[in-house]
Amino acid sequence: MAPVKVSKICCIGAGYVGGPTCAVIALKCPHIQVTIVDLNQARVDAWNSPDFKLPIYEPGLEDVVRQARGRNLFFSTNVDKAILEADLIFVSVNTPTKKSGVGAGFAADLNYVELATRRIAAVAESNKIVVEKSTVPCRTAESMRTILEANSKPNCRFDILSNPEFLAEGTAIADLFSPDRVLIGSLQTSEGLDASKSLADVYANWVPTERILTVGLWSSELSKLAANAMLAQRISSVNALSAICEATGANIDEVAHAVGFDSRIGPKFLRASVGFGGSCFQKDILNLVYLSESLHLPEVAAYWRQVVEMNEYQKRRFAKTVVDTLFKTITGKRIAVLGFAFKADTGDTRESASITLIKDFYAEKALVRVYDPQVEHEQIWMDLTEAIPGTPVDSIKKQVTLCPSVLEACEGAEAVVIATEWKEFKEVDWAQVYSKMEKPAFVFDGRMILDADALTKIGFKVTTIGRGSV
């Protein structure tokens, strides 16, 4: 059998991964009909909104959707119809860390993947290539295959591929237009290799073929976890060094620059910060820890666990620096937190360091004033009520205020904390901010984005992560 020529794609899950990825596939492959489906009606309505008020903020995404929507890109809640029609189905549903049961706090919750897989089996009436797009634990494809084969109609065959997504939020469109690599894992049977070729041909419409890597199914699944674990490990390494810098008077920026000049190490992902966030790093490392433990490899599990523990330490260490510097108490003091998203250029707040900081400041009875240029207020209240369990939102609101601008957040504050590296924070008129604050006015730069010397000249007392005052 020759590889199938894909003409209709269905993507199950219209989230941060499925939405941008399949919108770009539609843009780059005008001959392929792409339907992105989701059970969440509000989300689908937002993707379809006449004024392009899309459910996620991602630079360049609106332009992609404007060009392809209604041409060969469609958003729908009719999951069954899209499954029926498609030759190839991406499963791009959420795989959060389990909150209860076996592996709680570590293992991925595969309930959404399983439900989507069962739906495919129940509905499909012809052969399908089923592609795992969501990050999943190693050997999930095996479970998907078992479910599909046990529930499929006669004469329906399913080929499972793993095609993990490596896009980073905030640069998703650029990453999708020009990926470092596209990874496709398949069984090494002739059918598996044919399916792999069918998907590779889709990407070959815009990705140079030497960047399309085809490997075994399990290697592909593990590579995604490995890539994220190694990226996060670099950040934890540099953050660990930032603590040494602060204690010795070294400067982490200079250290990272010097270290990154080694061509074997390279300069990327060496920026010390208040701690990494996002939906992937912590989740994927915990997944790797769980996998290692299940494989009776406790030393391996402990090694990776330490990357997450260092990240928690960094967040707590930074919050403690704020309290200690403000004369060991922030009770009743106004603290402006600038940035709530887990990184710049996204409205996503999952695992954002801001949440931990605000939680700690709340526990210290500070009056926290938050400003973020993208994150919806409703999302902030949801995150804070989840982070401070057992406390009604009205109680939290007595101590936390959401502000419409940097200036309003800083009005009457004793300290400003930079939690996200939004460009606009660099461009603020800091002299004006200074004039509105209590004195002494403190700045805590958790992202190393401000000009500490210029701020000191204005009169601020500046603390920058990874920079010692010794």
Ligand code: UDX
């Ligand atoms: C990550 C991976 O980069 C991507 O390949 C994968 O598909 C999903 O997970 P993402 O979480 O969207 O992407 O963003 P990323 O740019 O990796 O940043 C993650 C966190 O690390 C952010 O909080 C960021 O601020 C932080 N970070 C990043 C640092 O603290 N220092 C750095 O040098 C780089």
Ligand code: ADP
């Ligand atoms: P990610 O960051 O991995 O893209 P998101 O949570 O942003 O995760 O998106 C996953 C989407 O998948 C959600 O919008 C959710 O409603 C959708 N979803 C989950 N299960 C199903 C399913 N069985 N059928 C259709 N959509 C689903």
